[in-house]
């Protein structure tokens with residue numbers, strides 16, 4: 001884990017209220033894995049006091065003026081929802097930010113093989129695109145399906161980027177039907193399940209609003225399909241010290257209930273271990 005000030009090289013609005021920011025942070029990018037996050041101090045004032053967590057969305061290469069030298073940078077994708085993200089949206093390229101990271105456990109692909117399904121709701125595309133890049137390097141993964149859910153057409157993010165990452169199929173669901181299927185992303189997951197042979201190796205990765213994650217957990221547990229999901233609970237310290245982000249879990253092995261810290265033990269959990277309050 002590294003902490004320090006890094007320069008912003010890009011901060012642009014990519015959809016109404018949604019921004020993409022590139023940070024020159026090779027110290028973080030070099031160790032980062034999909035599913036990990038950075039904890040950002042949005043200004044040098046005492047308000048807001050707490051850092052804001054954002055998922056690592058992409059690790060991209062920056063070519064230096066020195067011939068053939070490249071450094072990895074970090075890209076984040078964020079929605080303006082309150083004070084902290086509004087301050088971030090006002091930052092200009094050339095300004096710097098205090099960041100901490102990479103934090104959290106990440107998706108940990110392990111020995112994934114066969115079919116992989118990524119299901120993202122809204123801003124859930126942020127960590128799943130980084131994961132799609134990692135999956136592309138996994139030779140044992142045969143087919144990758146992507147399902148993106150959004151409120152409306154203008155808020156469907158990263159559809160082309162997922163296609164470029166050689167997804168077998170990218171499906172979109174919008175609440176108002178302005179793009180793709182009119183309805184929930186989980187309806188598309190249910191439909192996809194009915195067309196696949198789930199006895200063959202299949203793994204689901206999910207990130208999005210709690211309602212969607214609960215439904216994905218219910219569907220995958222019922223079908224016995226392994227599923228890992230990234231939670232986005234509110235956070236304090238981000239490093240496991242304050243217990244401000246805990247989630248109730250039940251061990252898949254022993255059935256014993258306990259609490260886990262989303263920032264340190266997560267943010268990625270097995271769908272079946274989460275106890276939804």
Ligand SMILES: Cc1cc2nc3c(=O)[nH]c(=O)nc-3n(C[C@H](O)[C@H](O)[C@H](O)COP(=O)(O)OP(=O)(O)OC[C@H]3O[C@@H](n4cnc5c(N)ncnc54)[C@H](O)[C@@H]3O)c2cc1C
Pocket residue numbers: 037048052053054055056076077078079080081082083084085086123126127231232233234235267
């Ligand atoms: C591990 C992790 C990764 C995340 N990755 C991303 C990302 O890649 N892109 C992104 O846009 N957001 C992400 N989030 C959520 C993001 O951290 C919050 O939206 C942000 O901290 C809000 O700060 P704010 O000061 O703008 O809003 P606040 O002023 O603090 O709150 C404004 C409103 O947003 C709600 N809110 C605040 N935090 C959260 C949260 N964590 N989940 C749901 N609602 C919240 C509040 O209840 C309130 O209604 C992530 C959260 C976690 C824990």
Ligand code: FES
Pocket residue numbers: 234235236237238239240241242243244245246261262263264
């Ligand atoms: S945010 Fe402090 S323990 Fe997780």
